[in-house]
Amino acid sequence: MNPITSQTTSVSSPSLPLTCMSNPAACILQPASMTVTDLSVFYGDHQALDKVSMEFSAGLVTALIGPSGCGKTSLLTCLNRLVQMVPTSRVTGQCFMDEFDVMSPTTDIISLRRQVGMIFQKPNPFALSISRNIELPLISQGIKRHRRHEIVEEVLRDVGLWDEVKDRLHRSALTLSGGQQQRLCIARALALKPRVLLMDEPCSALDPIAAGRVEELIRKLRSCYTLVVVTHNMAQAQRIADHVGVFWASDEGRGGQLIETGPCEQIFEQPRHKLTAAYVQGRQG
């Protein structure tokens, strides 16, 4: 029995605790670790990522840093196979979530995406009401209405949005501020009880105060979820990450490569690769 396919039933089971965060010990679904091996991504003739191998440890925050256009987002979209929505895309290499093959053609990608949530750079709530935004994915899992309402409240409390929006749950999500929208998107992803959460520059479209709140949220989510965060903000990476992967575009046009990976302190204080040192210091100074 493959947990990727069994996920659906366990989520809808009423015995499941409402949330991990209020009581981490009650997590039934442990955060999963993810491993990629020799992963390359092509868009048509263009190669975006070149033979990347790395591990994202369960329950830890891994930050991906590096200049623009070096394949960080491509790597992220491989982890939930969103990459295949680009019609010309092609992926080689392997990717595992715990011991299950993500890239296998027999994988149920719907179930996969429910376990591997994703937050985008630009907040992208649907043009629906706030509560509807969270409920919609739950409806497609067949969760009953009263249960959905409980989940909406729980996840909105988790992201610290409940007190701000509880009186206008039926107003359009587009009336929220950018920071609120992004937290709503995180809440929407959490409602599915993912084991891994991918974040593509989640704070870059937000003002510093809103970004601070999202960052705080990320720290709170640590240990309940495996988090993979792409960021351009060195200080932020330093604040939130346990592990850091540094990417660099290769010179031969073969796309981005992973040039260094390691614990956060090591990358920022004793970088081994000279490009890492330059990049980290350049940005810091």
Next chain:
Amino acid sequence: MAENVPSILDQGLNLDALVDQRGLFWDRLVRVFVYAAAGVVAFVFLAMVWQLVRLGAGQLSWSFLTELPQNAGREGGIFSILISTLMILGVCLAASVPLGLASAVLLAQTQRQTLFAILVRRSLDVLAGVPSIVFGLFGNAFFCVYLKMGFSILSGGLTLACMALPILIRTMEMAIRSVPQEVHHASAALGMGPIRTWVTLILPAASGGLAAGLVLGIGRALAETAALIFTSGYVDRMPESVHDSGRALSVHIYDLAMNVPGGEANACATALVLLIILWLLNSLTHRLIGRWLGRRLIYT
């Protein structure tokens, strides 16, 4: 028909910046021509509408809409004509909307220019240009004779469906394409299946544009005459089923104007009814498109 929707969003250009140079011959000549054209066109069209109103308004009343035509349409109302028109429209929409929507969804989904998509698009372009009388010929030969439907509302409605299809598909595809790609991504990332994504997110988001396309299609179908004369016929009785022949509003106008001495007044009155319906639909389209554009702006 108003197939095109001119710039609803003005580009914010300061038009007062364009001025004529005083006394320059060409500037003056062009200005005179432009103003004269605008004036003459406005005058001619206002005269036309006014004459229709003058000839037809006297006949308009509630009973005109609710009574059956008498004496070849000279007297009485247009009730059976309205019902036939509605039934023709119903058949037309029932056939063209599902087909059009499905085709539009498919065409909007194909990001790459596959041969299939190119061929379908090109043939729809040609279909959009085919004269309505040719649709009439085809409808007569195919639906009435070959499929043995005879002169019937069914034949007429299906012929109109073929006519309305290209405009439906074109506007619906535009509407669907205007939904940002992020919605697809967000939905996929949340593990929602394609069917649910389309039904609960994409189509509702595009609904304004879809409805506008639908209204445009209805407008085209309502205005059509030539394709209907040889498919749905011109029996002015109350149709009992879609297998009966039925006379559409536009065919009624034609018949009263050309074949009925003393039918002008009722022809003009019927034309006024048709114009009012079409103009209501037109303003509905503009509302929908305006709202739809407005919502798109929130997205981007």
Next chain:
Amino acid sequence: MFNFFSTQNSLRPGMLVLGLMLFAGMILLTGCSEASSQQTTQVKLVLTGSSTVAPLVAEIGKRFESLHPEVRVNVQTGGSSRGVRDAREGLADIGMASRDLKPSEQDMQSFLIAHDGIGIILHKSNSVAALTRQQIIQIYTGKITNWKTFNGKDRSIVIVHKAEGHSTLELFLKYFKLKNTQVKPSVIIGDNEQGIKFVAGNPDALGYVSIGAAEYAEKHGTPLKLLPLEGVPATTAAVQQKRYPFGRPLNLITTNQPSEWAVRFIAFTQSTEVDDLVKDFHYVPIH
């Protein structure tokens, strides 16, 4: 779906409109299909053919329907030849023709329902009172082009001619021994009504239509007048007395094995019960 609307009303007016329209369409269709299922128990008589006969038969059909509610009579115009053809091929139960059967159509049987004639019509304001046969030929072949020749106004003659395929045209050409290529028309019209309408709207026009249709229009205030032909006034009375030289029969056409209801309908059409309708249309009853 219901939930969707209840929470999203304000956000989705387009969806609402779409839904309503589709809903209305479905109601219409179900209504139609119900109506058509009732239809199957009914008898449907289809008549096609001459546009001269059609309005009369349509009225007779209405009366027939009121006597036999299970029957529905559908009348479509399309010219005499088409009427004969449709009846022969079974597309119509009965054909209508405003002429006799041609030698090539002897496999069919015709049933006389009324007499009619073809009359020359002018606008009422036209001062010309009579034209000889020769003069009409000269006008139609373009040798005389102005009303001045007949002491009318100095206006060119607008010649109204019928479109190819109508039996009125065939009879006209036959009667005046003309070929269609010799005729130099100013305007081509389709049905009788169109011709009457055109002449009534044009003081310089000259045309030829069914006498019945013309008299009917004249009586209802249409400004036109019928010219006598070879000294005989073009009236229903003259047709009735068989004095008018340019008369024609109005026929119903069937195959040699007409259906039961077709026979009953034809019998009804030929009966005295509909003489008042025939007279209303200014045709001449056969009795």
Next chain:
Amino acid sequence: MKQRQASRWKSQLGKLPLQISALLSGLIVILILGFLIQQAWPALSEVGVLRLFSDGTWNPTEQVGGASFGMTAMLLGTVFVAGGAILLAAPVGLAIGLFMRFYAPRWLASPYRHVIQLLAGIPSVVFGLWGAVVLVPLIGRYQPPGASLLAGILILGMMILPTVALLAETAIASVPAEYIRASVALGMTRTHIIGKVLLPNAMPGLMTAVVLQTGRAIGETMAVLMVCGNVVQFPGSVFDPVRTLTANIALQMGFALDLHRAALFGSGLILMSLVVVLVWIGHHIQAAQEGSHG
């Protein structure tokens, strides 16, 4: 395993109806073409394509001396009416477009545009009605019979004018505002800007509009049928009546038989090929435009 395959199956199945619908929509043109050819075949094979053009007159039912199927006069009638209408509508429509964009006082531009939009929605049969009731008697008063080439050109021109004007305005509006600002900054006059900057840049859009509306004028039936007089002849002047191909079909389709009917489908084929050529030209203009603008 089973569940996964089922879900793949489902997504494949979901796409199939869409493909079938799109295929059906695309096939309608083929179906129409096929049926036109099939129905026209007796005329094409027995009479021959050549005779459709070489026969001097249109007398498909003539008993004495044999039928003739010449469509040249009607084809010419179509060309005259449509050509005249577009010659009338194109300059005036352009002027209206310019008026709405650059000349009309601010308070007038928007209501004027709205009126033009309403006019673009008037069905052709209403134009025909007005033409038959008002315009034809008016012309007839000066030059009988009134129903004439001129009436056809005027009515058809009026009919396509609003759409030409709206398309022209859209084409003009699509010229980047920077061009105009730059021209204004250079002190160019209004006519200069329009003639040297706006029109050359808007030309592909204008041409597409003209081509598409020519197609519409060629295909128009009802309005033309009601005002043109429908005599098959080469018109000697604009006051002579003409018959177009479309009016010919509408006039005779109801009772045509055998070869006559087949010949009418033949004329439908001619109309359709005219339109295909126009659509093709329109596409090339558009493609050239997109090519030049990247």
